[in-house]
Amino acid sequence: MRKIFLEEAGSLYQRRALRYLLVFLEPMTAFAIATLINALILYLLGYDPLEVYSVMFLTGYSDIHYLFIKSSPYIATGLAFSTPFLAGIFNIGGEGQLYLGALTALLASYVSRNFLISILTGFIAGALLSGLTAFLRVYRNVNEVVTAIMLNWIMYYITSYIITVYIYDPFAPYQSRPVPREAVINPDLMFIISVFTALIIYIVLFYTSIGYMMRVVGRSFRSAVYSGINIKRIMILSMMIGGGSAGLGGALIPLGTSPHVLDNTMSALYGVGFMGIGIGLLGRNNPIGIIIASIFISGLIIGGQNVERIIGAPPEVVDVIIGITIVMLAIPYILRNILAKRGVYI
Amino acid sequence: MSRRPIIQMIGIEKIYPDGQYALRGVDFEVFEGEIHGILGENGAGKTTLMRILYGEIRPTRGRIFVRGREVRFSGPWDAIREGIGMVYQHFSLIPSFTVRENLYLSMLSMNKKIRREDVDEIAREYGEMIGFKISLDEVVEDLPIGVQQKIEILKTLMRGARILILDEPTSVLSPLETVELFKILRRLKESGYTIIYITHKLREIKGLTDRVTIMRRGRVVSVVETDKVSEEELAKMMIGSEEFVFKRSEVKREEKTEKRRILEIRGVSVVDDKGVEKVREVYLEIFNGEILGLAGVQGNGQKELAEAIAGIKKVSRGRIFFNGLDITDLDVRERYRLGISYVPDSRGEALIYNMNLAENFILTSLERYMNSLKIIDWRRVRKDLLKAVERFDIKTRSLDLDVRFLSGGNQQKLIIAREFSRDPKLLIVSEPTHGLDIMSTIYVRDLLRKFRDSGRGVLLISSDLDEIYELSDRIAVINRGRIVITGDPKELPPEKIGYYIGI
Numbered sequence: 001m002r003k004i005f006l007e008e009a010g011s012l013y014q015r016r017a018l019r020y021l022l023v024f025l026e027p028m029t030a031f032a033i034a035t036l037i038n039a040l041i042l043y044l045l046g047y048d049p050l051e052v053y054s055v056m057f058l059t060g061y062s063d064i065h066y067l068f069i070k071s072s073p074y075i076a077t078g079l080a081f082s083t084p085f086l087a088g089i090f091n092i093g094g095e096g097q098l099y100l101g102a103l104t105a106l107l108a109s110y111v112s113r114n115f116l117i118s119i120l121t122g123f124i125a126g127a128l129l130s131g132l133t134a135f136l137r138v139y140r141n142v143n144e145v146v147t148a149i150m151l152n153w154i155m156y157y158i159t160s161y162i163i164t165v166y167i168y169d170p171f172a173p174y175q176s177r178p179v180p181r182e183a184v185i186n187p188d189l190m191f192i193i194s195v196f197t198a199l200i201i202y203i204v205l206f207y208t209s210i211g212y213m214m215r216v217v218g219r220s221f222r223s224a225v226y227s228g229i230n231i232k233r234i235m236i237l238s239m240m241i242g243g244g245s246a247g248l249g250g251a252l253i254p255l256g257t258s259p260h261v262l263d264n265t266m267s268a269l270y271g272v273g274f275m276g277i278g279i280g281l282l283g284r285n286n287p288i289g290i291i292i293a294s295i296f297i298s299g300l301i302i303g304g305q306n307v308e309r310i311i312g313a314p315p316e317v318v319d320v321i322i323g324i325t326i327v328m329l330a331i332p333y334i335l336r337n338i339l340a341k342r343g344v345y346i
Numbered sequence: 347m348s349r350r351p352i353i354q355m356i357g358i359e360k361i362y363p364d365g366q367y368a369l370r371g372v373d374f375e376v377f378e379g380e381i382h383g384i385l386g387e388n389g390a391g392k393t394t395l396m397r398i399l400y401g402e403i404r405p406t407r408g409r410i411f412v413r414g415r416e417v418r419f420s421g422p423w424d425a426i427r428e429g430i431g432m433v434y435q436h437f438s439l440i441p442s443f444t445v446r447e448n449l450y451l452s453m454l455s456m457n458k459k460i461r462r463e464d465v466d467e468i469a470r471e472y473g474e475m476i477g478f479k480i481s482l483d484e485v486v487e488d489l490p491i492g493v494q495q496k497i498e499i500l501k502t503l504m505r506g507a508r509i510l511i512l513d514e515p516t517s518v519l520s521p522l523e524t525v526e527l528f529k530i531l532r533r534l535k536e537s538g539y540t541i542i543y544i545t546h547k548l549r550e551i552k553g554l555t556d557r558v559t560i561m562r563r564g565r566v567v568s569v570v571e572t573d574k575v576s577e578e579e580l581a582k583m584m585i586g587s588e589e590f591v592f593k594r595s596e597v598k599r600e601e602k603t604e605k606r607r608i609l610e611i612r613g614v615s616v617v618d619d620k621g622v623e624k625v626r627e628v629y630l631e632i633f634n635g636e637i638l639g640l641a642g643v644q645g646n647g648q649k650e651l652a653e654a655i656a657g658i659k660k661v662s663r664g665r666i667f668f669n670g671l672d673i674t675d676l677d678v679r680e681r682y683r684l685g686i687s688y689v690p691d692s693r694g695e696a697l698i699y700n701m702n703l704a705e706n707f708i709l710t711s712l713e714r715y716m717n718s719l720k721i722i723d724w725r726r727v728r729k730d731l732l733k734a735v736e737r738f739d740i741k742t743r744s745l746d747l748d749v750r751f752l753s754g755g756n757q758q759k760l761i762i763a764r765e766f767s768r769d770p771k772l773l774i775v776s777e778p779t780h781g782l783d784i785m786s787t788i789y790v791r792d793l794l795r796k797f798r799d800s801g802r803g804v805l806l807i808s809s810d811l812d813e814i815y816e817l818s819d820r821i822a823v824i825n826r827g828r829i830v831i832t833g834d835p836k837e838l839p840p841e842k843i844g845y846y847i848g849i
Contacts, residue, residue: 212722215701219700220698226678226688228679
């Protein structure tokens with residue numbers, strides 16, 4: 001049907017207007033389909049879909065303040081996936097980079113009592129960790145996905161170990177000592193820092209030579225070789241920007257959200273890095289899109305928590321609903337890629 | 347020859363979703379047992395029409411009849427069941443498999459019960475029919491391109507094809523291999539097969555086909571019996587008589603005052619990724635104000651030699667001097683900066699298809715468009731690009747269009763525009779007019795001549811002998827990585843060059 005639309009639209013401008021319209025229509029349709037599927041699942045599980053939805057959407061997006069705070073680390077981990085992705089390298093290690101960023105920021109805050117130094121430490125630690133993954137891929141041909149998954153677990157246990165053995169709070173030994181008061185930041189600042197990072201990465205990607213080279217490497221390896229781009233350096237660099245961003249996201253959580261500690265199961269961090277993959281794809285690997293996707297998904301997560309609390313649905317049900325929504329929203333993007341491989345561009 | 351149409355396509359239209367017309371209502375008919383040519387320039391719609399017949403893409407409108415019965419193909423497998431087979435320009439064989447494994451695999455996709463032992467018998471049967479013998483234990487990648495193509499034909503026949511579609515089959519072949527291919531096709535015709543032959547080469551149409559359908563811009567211009575028309579008439583129909591103005595620039599060349607050596611290659615060898623020596627001890631010189639034509643069949647080391655000069659491939663032995671400076675150890679960017687420019691044979695290498703014109707325009711000259719903070723000055727890029735688009739007559743709706751939407755000719759013009767605006771001193775250009783229509787070809791060749799006449803050097807790599815003769819001041823022939831002869835075109839007639847290409 002869409003094909004006929006485009007054919008019959010006479011002028012270029014009409015066609016262009018339709019294409020912009022599609023940008024909105026497409027996710028709307030996908031979202032509507034996801035809602036229908038979710039309603040069916042909820043009904044089969046014995047919940048009233050309307051009730052669940054009203055709680056989810058009315059409460060999820062009602063507190064703008066909380067919504068923005070919640071979305072801040074997701075913006076960072078979304079960037080952590082998408083920046084290297086544009087240069088043709090997968091960063092599945094956002095989770096581990098997030099842990100390391102949070103841990104090192106926490107340690108730095110004890111010493112420096114300054115939030116800027118702490119955040120910077122988190123950024124650098126994340127960048128170095130992802131840089132290791134990229135280095136092994138580029139110079140030793142070790143698959144970056146395998147390395148990243150292993151490092152995720154290594155980071156999980158290292159962080160947990162350091163919290164329980166070295167920096168535990170004597171009054172609550174399952175968690176760390178809190179961030180010194182001087183280094184604590186206003187939750188609103190979390191969002192500002194995340195958005196600022198996204199904007200910087202946007203400028204790097206589209207307005208600097210390094211970003212240009214990253215996109216060339218990601219889109220056509222052969223052209224990158226032909227034009228003499230130092231592919232190895234560019235891949236490592238893109239991965240380090242991504243890892244740094246995840247580390248920054250990790251740093252923001254203990255610094256900005258109360259009770260300003262890390263517990264030994266990392267409950268405040270767990271899954272935020274992985275969610276970045278979905279958010280990156282949902283935001284079409286564009287920093288601005290990632291900001292929007294993060295806010296949208298955060299609303300679903302907040303709403304989902306309220307569904308658990310008010311209606312009593314188990315968290316797994318809420319996860320299924322969020323998962324189906326993300327998959328549905330990603331389908332037009334995937335379809336487009338499949339069609340492009342067959343030589344049809346929409 | 348029976349006059350019964352075996353294939354009829356009626357009112358075929360194909361419009362791509364982005365609004366581009368590929369076919370605008372084409373009627374096409376092939377008789378059983380004939381060799382039917384489809385002649386047209388690139389972008390005329392020849393390949394699109396045949397991909398529709400083969401079920402690869404679906405027409406927007408139109409009907410297809412095979413043996414008088416209407417068919418609707420949902421994919422190539424349906425076409426294969428109707429006895430239609432396609433021999434691709436780029437072969438679909440698995441390089442690391444043996445011939446037998448490849449044939450077995452392709453038969454298996456049509457008939458799950460086939461046994462490996464049956465393959466030998468069937469292959470021998472069809473091989474005899476077309477006069478082609480091959481040991482089935484050979485590994486495909488070790489075989490010459492011409493042989494691979496024959497295997498591809500054999501494969502198609504073994505799947506039961508009675509109607510063969512060949513898409514520009516000679517573009518990768520040497521003159522001798524082309525002769526052999528034509529022999530096979532004639533034998534197939536004698537055995538009652540129907541052949542559809544796509545090409546833009548007039549000589550092949552005249553030499554091979556019974557009838558020819560001429561296409562231009564998505565329409566059928568004319569259907570004629572081949573022996574009733576001359577090559578000139580075919581050419582006029584193909585490009586449209588109103589466009590048939592051969593303008594060749596008659597730039598007076600000033601006699602070179604002093605012969606200066608721009609490039610000197612001293613005993614260079616290049617080894618490819620698999621450890622095979624592709625270029626063997628090549629000595630070559632290029633002077634200012636000359637085009638050196640490097641002739642040879644594709645795959646004889648031309649690409650590796652060009653990449654060695656551009657710095658993309660490392661040399662295993664020898665040195666390269668550019669204006670007297672030893673550049674052997676410099677990287678690609680440094681060499682580009684010194685004034686070397688390289689236009690590879692594959693446009694997918696020189697262009698990033700899913701980036702726009704502006705982004706492609708700075709690929710090899712990034713340094714010129716960034717400030718000290720490494721920020722790209724897109725406004726200046728666009729200004730220069732706009733000038734280049736006008737000067738080189740690149741047809742595009744916008745500078746923000748992805749280059750995959752440009753026609754092949756305009757893509758090639760964009761590459762040349764980009765490289766020329768860098769003002770290089772040496773241009774290495776490989777198959778510059780491959781796949782271009784006649785007007786673009788004339789234009790590109792003119793540009794190369796003007797470039798030469800401004801006192802700079804060109805290394806022209808081409809497998810098209812006509813092109814080599816039209817442009818070159820000196821000719822060198824490369825064969826299996828060695829330069830086998832160099833000399834003046836006047837003293838080297840085509841027969842002699844052909845001999846050196848083929849030995």
